[in-house]
Amino acid sequence: MDSETYRVRMTGISKRYNTIQTLDNVSLNLKPGEVLGLVGDNGAGKSTLSKVLSGAVIPDSGTIEIDGKVVSFSSPADARSEHVEMVYQDLSLCDTVDVAGNIFLGREPRRRVLGVPFLDKKRMHDEARIMLDRLGIVIADTRLKVENLSGGQRQSIAIGRAASFEPSVLIMDEPTAALAVAEVEAVLDLIRAVSARGVSVILITHRLQDLFLVCDRIQVMYEGRNVAERRIEETSIEDVVNLIVGRKFQARSARRSEDNGARP
Amino acid sequence: MDSETYRVRMTGISKRYNTIQTLDNVSLNLKPGEVLGLVGDNGAGKSTLSKVLSGAVIPDSGTIEIDGKVVSFSSPADARSEHVEMVYQDLSLCDTVDVAGNIFLGREPRRRVLGVPFLDKKRMHDEARIMLDRLGIVIADTRLKVENLSGGQRQSIAIGRAASFEPSVLIMDEPTAALAVAEVEAVLDLIRAVSARGVSVILITHRLQDLFLVCDRIQVMYEGRNVAERRIEETSIEDVVNLIVGRKFQARSARRSEDNGARP
């Protein structure tokens, strides 16, 4: 395949933290509009790999190409300027800042009063309200500080922040972990919608059934290495489970749920 | 039903935070060895209700009975002395303390040297290792500080802490949100094992299929109120979804996953 057709090409990414080789010569490719599911066991290195792409972690070695151009991210600001946005697993919210402030962090709309650029708070709150409604989340007031919100409410704010600013690559690190059923649907719809617009999406999740609803391709990591890649049509939940665990594994929680209601 | 047969009876629990009535006259009953699934939309009040039972939040009104005896928890220490243990949604870990230290927090084994009770660190690390292995989680060293662990690794520590000290009531607030497939299985197995030993379990989760694998009963909350209760045999995923959302809702991510692999 011609490298020109890739939105993202990461090759040979390695990262060591003291005694642990968190990433070991990992690669990742992503085409425009493609949705890639990145899966693996806990501690496999998924979050670290995606942080490398978002500029939050600087790898020890390896190269990143965006749209065929080699880039070197020394900070998340660099990645943002290449339109790479990420929903971090730890959400990365400022607890003492209000909901709208967190959504617009780093991109606050401004209006000039006597030539001085002041925050346009009204616009921030109005637009934040619209974004939250789109994600189907109930938050009484966008002036609330995020420290007291529920787990799911906090997660929606992080999603709203990353998804709303015309990314060309959108990385979502377990975006639905704390979300209730309707909100999960909204996020999956969102992924479908943005990928249809040509945005490349990396979805990290442990809810394997979701992968089959939105992904084009799945990449499996194991102990800091790439171990498998599958087109979604060629695989099944059982296959993915086995790849993640590294051996044949019977996971009833990830199986077809036909036997609902039957106790073990 | 005779109140004597209940392990936990919470009645009329209300809690207001400034302008929001987070809990409004909520009840919850739990029998010995029963597994109760507590579900609801984001911000419904599930975490707050369970924190009331674990003593972390003091309700404005309402009563709690444990084994038929009215109790009043003014701190989590009170609840712990009644053998109520909880896995908190925010995990409640001390980032700068090591893995073993977090698991044993508040219950460190000690040995006397010249009559002075010193920490028995060797025992802590040995036993912590055993617990983690039982949960199937890979953590290189129990001497690592938890701040740098992955999301799933952190969650297992919180689970290990609550499950390992002979609780009689075990509350798990989204314990599997960050866990990979094998680890989820291990937690579900754990729930089955402890409930078989007579431990009452409250499981809060948004992974609805898991409810049907371990729960005896499901209680649904909506905007701070009880709205429904179902025995697991009498309900289905679709029913639960509708109750959570408050109207008929088609959630493909929570449906039977027969159509794996079919793209939308």
Added chain:
Amino acid sequence: DTFALVTINQQALFFNQINEGAQKAADAAGAKLVIFNANNVPSAQNDAMENYITQKVDGIILVAIDVNGVKPAITAAKAAGIPVIAIDAQIPDGDNVAFVGVDNTKAGEDIGKAYAEYVKTNMDGTAKIGVIGALNSFIQNQRLDGFKKAVADSGQKITFLDTVDGQNVQDVALTAAENLMTANPDMTTLYATGEPALIGAVSAVTSQGRTGDVKVFGWDLTKQAVEGIDAGWVAAVVQQDPAGEGKAAVEALTKLKKGEKIEPIINVPVTIVTKENVDQFRGMFK
């Protein structure tokens, strides 16, 4: 020869003049002078002296903060054969070989007498006085006590209003002095027990526009004080001879080194500066 001078701080002119006088005398005698600044911390003086003892200097000159608290170090120095000379603050029952300086209580009485005299002749024998002190300073407390005693003995109708704590810091003294004046609109005189207090008092009288009805008395001349004397509203200031004290101390140590005898108390006289004799000090503040 190496002599060590342990001082209180370097933010008051007074101590720096001691240093200069001592330095000049040391240069003249061909000796080396090392200076330690304790920054108002009593135990630091003790520590520094111990360090100098282990280093075996040939003599120590000490401007003590806590006159009791330096005694062990002085005793240790004596045991090590190192003579200690106290400047400015006498050590009660100390093992120092000599004291150079001013008797602060006595000089406090002198300015008290001068003050009472001024009140008698210029204010019909009645006055109300406010005090800006430095409560943490031993010698400044002595200056206040001596002053009060002389005033009480004088038999004039003098009322002591408040004492405020300037903490030996100019800006603190200024704020305290301003508030003192607001609190006592009927105050007619001010007494400041040290240099920072006097600077604060002078600035406060100017800023409150009270140069017409408040007369200032105090210790240690500065340029502002000289201007006040010229203008007439600073009545009298005790001027010590710190350079002379430093010089006398070094000279005494040199004498000791040569095996000569010295007096145990070497008094350096003070001058009460008023309009009459201010000219002889004017040169210091150009």
Added chain:
Amino acid sequence: MSNSSTSGDNTALHPVAAQSRVRESTLRDRFMANGSVVSIAIFFLVVCLLFSVVTDAFLTAPNLLNIVRQSAPLLIVAAAMTFVITTGGIDLSVGSVLALVATLSAATLQAGLPWPLVIIAMLLLGAAVGAIQGFFIAYERIPAFIVTLAGLSVIRGIALLITGGYSIPVEATSPFTVIGRAWFLGVPVPALIALVVLVIAYLAFNETRFGRYVTGIGANAEAVRRAGVDTRLTTLMVYVLSSTAAAAAGIILAARLGSGSSNAGQGFELEVIAAVVLGGTSLFGGRGTIIGTILGAMTVAVIANGLILAHMSPFLTPIVTGTIILIAIWLNFRLFRGAIRSR
């Protein structure tokens, strides 16, 4: 999709939309939400009331103007320090910068430099000192406490070296002294300067991106960095602000005292930090308020002034001051229990 739900209603399965669980926020809610500011405001008013009753002189125009004039340096530096502390930092060097600027401006005026040049040069000096300290803190990640403590020592040392311990007089006739002593429209000039600084600080803190990032850095610096903000530059800037404010305070002080002394502003850093913390800004960062800081600074100034007016013995003054502050804060914390976080 098979529907096994027990309710056949097509829209709402349970009657919830009927009553909302969120009520309109009342005055009391808003009070509680701003607990720490309301608390210090009440405290301030009580202290003022107390001294108005106990002393005659307190509630007179000259005394009140005196208080604002005296506290202008404190107000200016405390406003800037609010930014520093809100990022989770601290600046212990402000007292030393104040002393250095006070002595240097007196010295340069004496050397014949025109006064406008002196002012500009001194403000630039302050900014440069802040930039150096900010560099070590923001770019080299050395704890602010260590950097500014070293700064405290070095900068006052330089002031000492320049003056040789002498205090340097400023000619009373120099227009420079206007900054400290003159009146304009019936208000002392230092108070006017402080007012302007406070208004700018308020707007910058609450209505600009910079202020937003300052709060964000204190709450979660990594989150702000991940949002693409140059957190290092922002952090450096807050130290530039605090040092420049300290320089301005030094200029005002030298002009007011008519003298530059290297012992000016001893312990000033603690006074400033106390005003900021008393106002409700958290030393852990992420929570700051300029209004609170103003009230905190004015409270400290009013207590100092009022106790002297009340003819309190100087031996009792520190005891009474400490006790008043502690008891008042305590009562307020009991009043607003739950609304205020201890961190």
Added chain:
Amino acid sequence: MSNSSTSGDNTALHPVAAQSRVRESTLRDRFMANGSVVSIAIFFLVVCLLFSVVTDAFLTAPNLLNIVRQSAPLLIVAAAMTFVITTGGIDLSVGSVLALVATLSAATLQAGLPWPLVIIAMLLLGAAVGAIQGFFIAYERIPAFIVTLAGLSVIRGIALLITGGYSIPVEATSPFTVIGRAWFLGVPVPALIALVVLVIAYLAFNETRFGRYVTGIGANAEAVRRAGVDTRLTTLMVYVLSSTAAAAAGIILAARLGSGSSNAGQGFELEVIAAVVLGGTSLFGGRGTIIGTILGAMTVAVIANGLILAHMSPFLTPIVTGTIILIAIWLNFRLFRGAIRSR
């Protein structure tokens, strides 16, 4: 269960167990893991080496014993302060407690109380002061900075009131002075006392539940509370510790100086906090080290001693001290970049 996996291997699907991604921790790893302590240790050694070369007197037994004797009060209080700061708190009142105890013990000795009684009474007084401050901080949740700042003012005020600004002598013949001046087995008694305190502090910090909870409270107080620990009592106790340590320091100082002065320990709180922070304990709580604190305190003491021995001009001393500390810490941070967190 249907098996559609592409690999038929029954055990491992991919070759991973073959090579572990975790390697044995090397000496360098352990260095990096304890970056801040190693950093201050290197710094300390370099400073010692420097002064050994520059001055003759530094590396002599009497001088080294002098240093430890002089720094005993600092070491004792810094060890206790490490607990306070690790919980995320601060105690600004230690200098004042030291002064109060020094004056009161001199006064009570003068009044004829037997010296063992004086010592016990003074330690109890320290504990009581700490308990009162701890009560406001832990149970009433008032920020530690405000409580102990009020304490600083009140307690020194009381010392001033007792002495009336004069210092009170202790009879040189009193056995009380043994605590400050005597030697035992060739080591000064204050140094021995400090040693005992440090060993106990080290064990308490690292090997007991109390020490664990202190660290935990600094990291996440709510998590420790949820684990069923009485965090309020633990928090109160650290202030009891620091005040008691300050009282012990006050006794040693009074015994050594033979005098109780209300001036004692001015600025001592900053010196103590500086030693603790220099040692690598974080002001944000959760990370503390007693070994680091000892090294930090000794470094400060050695620099002060060495500069005196090197006959540094007093005008240059503060400049040189500050610069040495900053540059050394900076080099160490560069060396261990990544290993040390700025917070």
